[in-house]
Amino acid sequence: MDDYILSLENIEKSFGGVTVLDKVNFNLKRGSIHALVGGNGAGKSTLMKILTGVYTYDNGTIRINNQVVKFNSYTNAMKNGISLIFQELSLIPTLTVAENIFLNKEIKKGIVLNKKEMNRRTRELLEDLGIDIDVEMKVQDLTVGHSQLVEIAKALSTNASVLIMDEPTASLSDKETEILFNIIKGLKEKGVSIIYISHRMNEIFRIADEISVLRNGKIVANRPTGEYTLESLIADMMGREKNRIMEYVEREVPISDEILLSVKNLTLGKALRGITFNLKRGEVLGLSGLMGSGRTEILESLFGVHRPDSGEIVFENRRVSFRRISDAIEAGIVLVPEDRRRQGLVLMHALKENIILTNFRDVVKGLTIRKSLVRRISEKSILELKIVTDSISTKLFNLSGGNQQKVVISKWLNRQPKLLLLDEPTAGVDIATKVEIIDIVRQLANQGKSVILVSSELSELMAVCDRILVLHDGKITNEYKRSEIEAEEVLQRAIQN
Amino acid sequence: MPSKTSTKERSIKSFIASHISKIMVYVIFLIVLIIFAIWLGDKFFSPTNLLNVTRQTAMISVMAVAMTFVIASGQIDLSIGSTVALTSLVVALLLKSTDNILLSVFTGLVLGAFIGLLNGLCITVLRIPAFLATMGMQSIVKGFAMWTTGTKAVPITNETYNEIFGMGNLLGIPMLFVWTILAMIVGHFALNRLPFGKKTLAVGGNATSAKYSGINVNKVIVIIMVLSGIAASLAGILYSGRLQTARYTFGEGDELSVIAAVILGGTAMSGGTGNIIGAIIGSLLLGVINNGLIIGGLSVSQQMIVRGAIIIFSVALNSLGRKDKARA
Numbered sequence: 001m002d003d004y005i006l007s008l009e010n011i012e013k014s015f016g017g018v019t020v021l022d023k024v025n026f027n028l029k030r031g032s033i034h035a036l037v038g039g040n041g042a043g044k045s046t047l048m049k050i051l052t053g054v055y056t057y058d059n060g061t062i063r064i065n066n067q068v069v070k071f072n073s074y075t076n077a078m079k080n081g082i083s084l085i086f087q088e089l090s091l092i093p094t095l096t097v098a099e100n101i102f103l104n105k106e107i108k109k110g111i112v113l114n115k116k117e118m119n120r121r122t123r124e125l126l127e128d129l130g131i132d133i134d135v136e137m138k139v140q141d142l143t144v145g146h147s148q149l150v151e152i153a154k155a156l157s158t159n160a161s162v163l164i165m166d167e168p169t170a171s172l173s174d175k176e177t178e179i180l181f182n183i184i185k186g187l188k189e190k191g192v193s194i195i196y197i198s199h200r201m202n203e204i205f206r207i208a209d210e211i212s213v214l215r216n217g218k219i220v221a222n223r224p225t226g227e228y229t230l231e232s233l234i235a236d237m238m239g240r241e242k243n244r245i246m247e248y249v250e251r252e253v254p255i256s257d258e259i260l261l262s263v264k265n266l267t268l269g270k271a272l273r274g275i276t277f278n279l280k281r282g283e284v285l286g287l288s289g290l291m292g293s294g295r296t297e298i299l300e301s302l303f304g305v306h307r308p309d310s311g312e313i314v315f316e317n318r319r320v321s322f323r324r325i326s327d328a329i330e331a332g333i334v335l336v337p338e339d340r341r342r343q344g345l346v347l348m349h350a351l352k353e354n355i356i357l358t359n360f361r362d363v364v365k366g367l368t369i370r371k372s373l374v375r376r377i378s379e380k381s382i383l384e385l386k387i388v389t390d391s392i393s394t395k396l397f398n399l400s401g402g403n404q405q406k407v408v409i410s411k412w413l414n415r416q417p418k419l420l421l422l423d424e425p426t427a428g429v430d431i432a433t434k435v436e437i438i439d440i441v442r443q444l445a446n447q448g449k450s451v452i453l454v455s456s457e458l459s460e461l462m463a464v465c466d467r468i469l470v471l472h473d474g475k476i477t478n479e480y481k482r483s484e485i486e487a488e489e490v491l492q493r494a495i496q497n
Numbered sequence: 498m499p500s501k502t503s504t505k506e507r508s509i510k511s512f513i514a515s516h517i518s519k520i521m522v523y524v525i526f527l528i529v530l531i532i533f534a535i536w537l538g539d540k541f542f543s544p545t546n547l548l549n550v551t552r553q554t555a556m557i558s559v560m561a562v563a564m565t566f567v568i569a570s571g572q573i574d575l576s577i578g579s580t581v582a583l584t585s586l587v588v589a590l591l592l593k594s595t596d597n598i599l600l601s602v603f604t605g606l607v608l609g610a611f612i613g614l615l616n617g618l619c620i621t622v623l624r625i626p627a628f629l630a631t632m633g634m635q636s637i638v639k640g641f642a643m644w645t646t647g648t649k650a651v652p653i654t655n656e657t658y659n660e661i662f663g664m665g666n667l668l669g670i671p672m673l674f675v676w677t678i679l680a681m682i683v684g685h686f687a688l689n690r691l692p693f694g695k696k697t698l699a700v701g702g703n704a705t706s707a708k709y710s711g712i713n714v715n716k717v718i719v720i721i722m723v724l725s726g727i728a729a730s731l732a733g734i735l736y737s738g739r740l741q742t743a744r745y746t747f748g749e750g751d752e753l754s755v756i757a758a759v760i761l762g763g764t765a766m767s768g769g770t771g772n773i774i775g776a777i778i779g780s781l782l783l784g785v786i787n788n789g790l791i792i793g794g795l796s797v798s799q800q801m802i803v804r805g806a807i808i809i810f811s812v813a814l815n816s817l818g819r820k821d822k823a824r825a
Contacts, residue, residue, distance in 0.1 A: 329711040346702035360692035368690040
């Protein structure tokens with residue numbers, strides 16, 4: 001008999017007649033790292049919300065240390081030693097690191113806050129974890145990665161015995177990810193058990209002891225990490241769709257000889273230092289590099305977000321200088337931005353309202369917006385990109401990350417762009433949708449549209465790009481044709497430089 | 498914990514939950530009407546009195562239409578009350594010296610637009626939060642209003658002007674109510690059927706996403722503030738027509754009534770949503786409450802207490818509805 005700190009038995013949950021979790025069994029061994037993988041909508045979030053007392057379950061049993069427990073609130077779950085690291089930051093930006101860590105459990109001297117003691121203990125906690133941050137800094141002044149680490153420290157400060165991490169590395173740089181992995185290893189040695197949720201397979205293979213695969217509300221597989229290969233894991237996750245994994249597919253239509261875009265000596269502060277490259281019509285160009293290497297800045301300069309300090313952009317044989325974003329759109333350049341929630345969508349609005357935001361001319365007849373045209377264009381988008389939604393009036397915060405991303409892509413495809421800029425289009429998106437997004441890029445290339453793709457997932461770049469530029473500190477350090485890259489390792493080495 | 502509610506019941510519930518903020522103002526309006534009708538009888542519930550209410554609320558209603566755009570785009574405009582005062586005085590003085598209605602009214606509206614433009618530029622170019630920018634503007638404009646005539650009132654003797662913008666009727670309908678309906682139709686149409694309305698909501702819902710969609714966010718905000726200024730100056734013209742005079746105290750404190758009307762109407766204070774018809778009903782609701790309490794014989798002090806309590810109660814019902822929606 002294994003020593004389970006946490007065990008779920010036949011957990012069932014349905015919403016309005018729709019079964020979301022179907023007799024889920026999940027056992028967490030003491031002191032182990034157990035990865036939970038599955039596409040968006042597989043039920044991971046629901047399961048974790050049940051574990052943390054946010055949702056109640058319909059049927060089943062939860063045991064902690066072989067004791068049957070029932071949670072009805074997050075506070076309750078925390079008292080039982082379960083702590084969740086929120087995907088969305090739960091920190092208060094205007095408070096300091098220490099104030100955040102001790103939020104709602106402040107140390108007092110009489111009735112007055114004991115700042116000195118809180119700062120000292122926070123410093124201790126962070127030092128313990130190997131995080132080097134000034135505890136008196138306000139969270140809003142930290143980088144995203146650092147605040148994520150503080151978030152983790154906060155979760156640890158409650159002496160959790162079970163820690164749930166939901167996409168903890170999504171906003172971390174490589175260096176910060178290393179720090180996190182060291183923290184995780186340290187925690188494991190201390191006997192903390194961890195449920196690790198991630199879309200990044202290489203991370204899972206690096207740190208997980210055991211992997212459970214959730215698909216359509218069921219646990220379809222549960223094996224030690226060693227028994228899995230990337231291929232077999234993806235196959236388990238995708239079920240019937242397992243043939244469609246990330247692989248390079250030959251272009252159906254060859255790249256034209258016509259140069260669509262020519263960038264010469266583009267300079268922008270310290271972010272870009274003399275970027276020069278050409279892009280042909282119908283070509284898919286990958287930009288690879290670490291966070292902060294200038295990838296996003298190149299795209300944003302082409303899209304009119306930034307005005308470069310010097311250098312020139314020639315688009316369709318015309319020198320262009322976009323004063324604002326609408327100028328770039330008018331020329332036929334569109335951007336799917338890095339952060340779809342903050343930059344891509346109005347989440348509180350319906351799908352149809354987001355879809356038309358970029359193409360009023362298609363839904364306006366005379367002066368007014370025609371509902372029938374709005375419906376037609378929205379339904380066309382849903383059909384073409386296979387967006388899963390109840391209706392065109394569904395508010396976007398109800399859609400999964402993958403479907404949200406499809407809405408962003410769709411609102412731009414409706415504009416018939418000549419050049420599509422994609423900034424990490426598959427971040428936080430399930431594998432099935434990733435494959436679909438990559439497929440969309442291929443189709444666009446076959447239609448003669450050009451694409452510049454920024455991605456941290458090298459396998460994606462390898463799967464679709466005709467050419468890849470490697471960036472480092474705002475400069476292009478390498479250039480590879482697809483045929484020159486034999487393996488991901490080549491690219492990985494070039495990036496790490 | 499299995500739930501026993503049937504799917505049908507659930508869908509009705511979820512319909513009500515998702516529309517509650519839109520419906521609530523009508524429900525409250527109806528309840529208040531019924532209560533006053535029972536309590537006060539014909540003294541309240543007569544065509545004459547109810548038409549009178551539409552006259553009294555016209556100014557708030559017209560401004561509420563524009564304020565819906567302002568709040569929907571995530572801004573606020575506290576300067577409208579002062580714009581009312583200054584416009585009424587400027588128009589009255591022009592009428593006195595030229596007796597030209599068209600010229601006077603046009604100048605008044607341009608003045609409102611100019612104040613709105615200054616507000617818009619303060620918010621977008623100088624990056625001052627709307628609350629502070631328009632609060633400062635409130636004081637400046639009020640100062641000008643007091644300065645123009647040295648706080649003296651200016652009577653208006655032009656009968657035609659007083660008819661069109663005051664106590665006149667069109668086919669038996671009070672002109673002031675006609676202006677209200679006109680503003681409502683234009684506002685509702687613009688918010689729901691014009692790209693500009695959708696841009697307004699997008700800017701209020703997520704300004705960054707709006708920007709990355711190619712919308713000129715600053716331009717949208719400036720236009721909205723200009724519209725708000727124009728609506729306030731129209732309200733100033735209506736005040737002066739109704740009372741056949743202009744005074745620097747006109748519109749004092751109106752910004753709060755206008756904001757209350759918009760919020761009662763189901764527009765979220767946080768931006769991204771907007772309901773023009775609801776705002777008009779909200780304004781009428783405030784008017785009915787005032788009117789009923791006066792007819793009911795309450796003293797001014799009692800009126801203030803009851804009115805405040807009703808506003809808090811109504812907005813509370815509204816936001817409770819929203820909370821349910823989040824849970825559904």
